Amino acid sequence: MQVAEVVLPLPLDKLFHYFIPKDWVGTVRPGVRVLVQFGARKEYAAVVSRVLETEEQLELKPILNVLDEHPVILEHQLLQWSWMSSYYMAPIGDVMNAALPPGLKLSSQSIVVLNPEVLPDEVQLSDALFSLYESLRNNQKLSLDEVRGILGVKNPMPVVQNALEQGWAILEEELKKVSKAKRRKFLRLTAESLANLDASFDKTVRSKKQTAALLALVNECGAKNSFVDRKAFEKKYSIAATQSRALITKGIIEEIEEVDGTTAAAAPQTEIHLSSFQQEALEAVREGFTQEKPVLLHGVTASGKTEIYIHLIKEALAKHKRVLYLLPEIALTTQLINRLRIHFTVAVSHSRFSSAERLAAWRESVQNDQPLLIIGARSALFMPLPDLGLIIVDEEHESSFKQYEPSPRYHARDTAVWISAQHGCPIVLGSATPSLDSYFNAQKGRYHLVSLFERFHTAPLPELVVVDMLGAKQRKEVVGNFSVELVDEMRGVLNKGESIILFQNRRGFSTYQQCQTCGHVEGCTRCDISLTYHKGPQKLKCHYCGYTVPPVMKCSACGGESVLHHGFGTEQIAEEAAALFPKARVKRMDLDTTRGKHAFGNLIQSVENGEVDILVGTQMVTKGLDFDRVGLVGIMSADNLLSYPDFRANERAFQIIEQVAGRTGRRSSRGKVVIQSLNPRHAIIQLALNHDYQGMVGKEIAVRQEFAYPPFVRLITVTLKHKDQKLLMRGAEAFAKSLHSKIGERFLGPEFAPIARLKNLYQMQIIVKVDKGSLGSKIRERIKKAHQETLLTPEFNRIRVLFDVDPNS
Template sequence: MDVMLPVPIPKMFTYRVPYELNEIVQVGCRVIVQFGSRKILTGVIGRIHEIPPEKYEAKTILELLDEEPVIHKLQITLFQWMADYYMCTLGEVLNIALPSGLKLSSESRIQLHPHFDYYGSSLEFSDKETLLLETLLKNDSLSYSEISKLLHQKTIYTIIKSLVYKEAVIIFEEVKEKYKPKKETRVRIAPHLLIDHQLEALFDLLASKPKQEAILLHYLQHVPVFNQPELNRQGLAKNTFGNGGLSESSLKTLVKNGVFEEFEIIISRFGSYDQQLTDITLTAEQEKAKANILESFKTKDTTLLHGITGSGKTEIYISLIQDALEGGSQVLYLLPEIALTTQIVTRLRKVFGDQMGVYHSRFSDNERVEVWKGVLNGKYQFVVGVRSSIFLPFDNLGLIIVDEEHESSYKQYDPAPRYSARDVAIVIAAHHHAKVLLGSATPSMESQYQARQGKYGLVKLTSRYGMAVLPEFAVADMIRERNKKLSKGEFSSLLIEAINEALDNKEQVIIFQNRRGYSPYITCHECGWIPKCTNCAVSLTYHQYRAELRCHYCGYKEPMPTTCEACGSTHLKTIGFGTEKLEEEIALLFPQAKVQRMDLDTTRRKNSYDTIIKDFEQGHIDILVGTQMVSKGLDFDNVSLVGIFDIDRMLHFPDFRSFERTFQLSTQVSGRAGRRGKKGKVVIQTRNTSQRILHQIISNGYQDFYETEINERKAHLYPPFTRIIGVTIKNKDPKTAKITAMKMGNLVREKIGTNRVLGPEEPIISKIRNEYLMELVVKLERSQINLGKVKSLLYESMLEVLQEKELRSSKIIFDVDPY
């Protein structure tokens, strides 16, 4: 049989099946196999056949882990498609698709060699070798970490290598199952006490033991065994006896004396939703939009729902999900990132209760496995999740909803596969004969273009839900403000006045700045020195709350310097501003306000995002300062003002999508202002008030923006008019990186044509994690070109370049549809 392995190899490996397993093995089951001389891996059976490999001797699988498949055949087809399309290996797809909890971990351990006689050996051993051998005489085996502690040294490989050479020890892999079901300890009355009036006799016996009697009464209050004896089988959770001052030792005594039985059951990590489920009612416009979507689905597999912010798209999604579930189909509802799930999941849970699963990266390994298995066994017919949920083992999908389909968070950048969950969702739907609904207030250029071309259906929602009205906009000219000395720090007089007005009216404010940290960088006032990352070609960002400088690319950090490392001056100053600095300035300008920051630094913990949202909803926060997290799908009744900082930096970022992303982010965050009958206000701060895009944002002029942007794309041959494949070359030596890139560029030009290849060029950030980068861009026409052939030529070019001895240390990475 052929086994998919979670390592970066392009093909499956063939293994032999032990005779006794011939009738049991199935495609999609996990197996433990030996790969190479020492590696033990968890693989997934991809194909069962009787053809032995020609180039190597097939090993026998070590163990079959599943009686039933954990991966469906449709998923294996999808994984292979992803490997081919995104120019990576099948193993890389499997590695990221399968939850860590379903992959076995192997730990190297040391044991005495079976033929080694410690007491009769004539070999000489060092003191540490002797200590290790004597410890192994008393233990079956030791792990690397245990040996490290025993010998009081971190590096132990020299000692182990010496003992292996002397044939005193052998190394083996201990394989452990990662996933552990959550268990609950329960107690129940011993069954023999429920017959022939035994309980009455027990009460007589316990009359002189009030603590034990209290335990028994507590049980009977919660489990009425006299009226319903069958309830005793389920028992009562042991931890409930800790309430009300009940004696733990008395419970132990009752168990010891055979009055209670103690047992364990497997329970869900997600609890259960025991509140009354609610229903939703659509407005006339929402009903019309839903009918148009269903009509579109008759002829189109994918439909774009273009609904302005606050138009009530979620209610339409809920109604469509209900219809699909009632029809017996599974549903996947994709959200771009964890930041969006809190409020929406709460709303969905009230409608769908326990039949809904939630899948995202903040869950533990065990929680993700429970959702995976819940989809397999039919517990969850409906899952709401982030991009990784496209890998879940659905076998009967009827509908996929991709909310905020324009979001760049749907794209995975590292590691491979570098896929777009939105695009993969459309491929999955084709495999399942399902329908896809893309939703956005600011659709991506690609989706809008496909809708205009008639490939996708298009449905519009043009008015806000209920009594909500669109906000009014004001533009603050920061050059004029500074020239006239009207601004205070980074705040225009216009924004300060608007914040004061909102606070006076007991209303809330959101301040949007798409840069975290206190300040982008610090510099010496005397000589201009700027601290740089030791691993990346970027300046370090100053984080005041930790008094440190940090790199947002590799995680390197160092303490805030007190003097300039170049000239020794103590005159260091911060340049620019991030969310942390804004938070500080707001606290100084508005001391009466309760201010909170929401960015990657304040939401790293599992529930920290939920806590901030809850506090803001309940009015414990007056001003919320944040990065793009605050722009997405959140619905707060009392927000009347949104301030957008430094829009110019977003607009002038060197990327052909910068205008599109600025329009989307600004429109999305503006949508947080003014709901439920209140007209909100948005203040945009800029140094150039004449920019056309500002007027398009203010007038909610998506159509005008789309026409302008699509014409630019067409003129300069960018998507959706072309396909792009990014090629990144990495090497720890900058000269070798450049030589590799030049040779790769020349080869590709020879094979596919000069006009289709741009570069090589150094990217904006030319060094990350001690590796120097060079980039090529391959632009391909949308039609009359064999994409598969081009990818093969690129791959051949890579192999040809890396055959040269001096260039083998380079890495060449392909990124299909990189932006």
């Protein structure tokens, strides 16, 4: 008999076996989805991982149906799921859930609804599909059991799957995303038109309206011939859609359509000319490829790493290969996508896609053998990637590459390195401030190091100066949260017509409210954390669970009326900057101001168009943004970066200072950075003043080695959560005792987490240190065994346990 070993989309750390009926022998194969019953009545679309032959007559449930003619999950993906499940100690069902688009995860509990954005061609619908469509129009939503009754079939999933793929039906949980997945059209001049504008205007000489439209577009696209939003452009200049269409027909302008960042039109092939330094770096990268090692490209800010990536991408595509380009956050890639569109057709793996679009992109990637550039955040790793020829991980040091909630808690950079080894394809990790882990690997010869320390343009690295805020306050040389030195520099830069970035790594107006009588700090009722004051909406808000209350006028502990705001965030800095320079145009870039789908892109465009003089932002302003006019960067409080209880705090502080400093002086003139600090003699600040990355590495490596922290060991954090604090403490102690009997004293804890209570659950942690030379798989097995022996017993089985391998902190 044949048996299918399957993965179920459930948080279960095992595979399950089902009998394959004779009719489906040969049809059931790895990567195909099958319908199976799990439990008394529930049915799920499971993925076949293996087909086994056995002579034993086992008592197994049969497969109910086969949902795919051809595999929808490729062999390399199944291997990746298995590795991620093992290495990151995550149930393989969690990996499956993270990997698959919703349309491939049907179950008997799924609810089907109509997609308000798509209307089907009723004439083309089969009888079964038309019945489903009519029923949905009348009933709003249907469960799969109800669909089964309406269609009169035992298995309605193939019909529902067909409706999902056509796009007019979606799963209920995806309904909220539909309104976010909008199509936008963009215009710009064609390459031929740009090369000979006179000839282009000759083509419009008989139509004054077309001439006016062309003139407006030339002005709007600017010297870089950037794409402009068609709808916004036509509204701004009162241009009729017919005029735009006429210019497209005449080949003067081109149009592309985008679905949240996915370009549907091919892009022209444009040449990139490298400097001698870039050319040397490119040759060194190629040499690393021949050695079959991951390449670490250490290039200072504005050194032109992207141009090197473009050359490598062209080479891979020319070999009919695919390229995966990973970025830390897809919301922050507007500029990069626009730059790459000039050279390639770009597909973006985006969490805002609707269910139908994600499913279509998945199937296209499986079935299409054309070379393709895929850009995405960490989840793009799960896409089907046949014929993978190159992986690029840009800003590889970024903590955003680490997934925490929900499981699996994987690191995209490290997983990408594993994938490159499995595919036998080259990988480039790029950064101006590489992570200590990657740089240490390069020093040990595991990675091939390529250095690029010359900026692409003539401007040298920015000048950094530090202001002693403690002394400035004593001398009364401050205005609000601004030192006199920073205000003077801002005035000079604004007078020259340049712009300013002010960096403060906290949003909101003030960080907490405190009673001056008893010292009580207003905190969250669900978490052990203070509430942040947001002046705009007049709320105190918890940034962890979302709890909000109005600002207090009286202390909730003693009733005292002397309650003051302490600390400052981006909202307060923006308000003070506007007061200091009333004529300056001030904007904020933080989570509160970029929640809208196009808010971030619109803000970036405003800065590029010279419509913003002072940009106040959180870490968003440090991540790969490229602005021409920035003459000054102000770091409002470097102390915030250095005060975290985290072994990586110094490394991250240096990286952030260097990255935000790199936003200035990116063209011909040298930029300047003013760092405000209460501790200006701090070693990391002094190293940053000299752009001394090597000095930072040497200092931090010595400390990490002395106290046994990465990169000298691997960490596994075990977090235990429960609403009953005493029960949690007993469970943590029992787990620690069992763990000690299996791995000795190679762990710290249990101790309460830095935030001891989060969302009404108390948290305790144990940190396991795994020697690099030891077998990590055996340690992980022993941790799981200790978990099974203690925390799965009746007394403690309601304690939630999270495993985090290679945690960020």
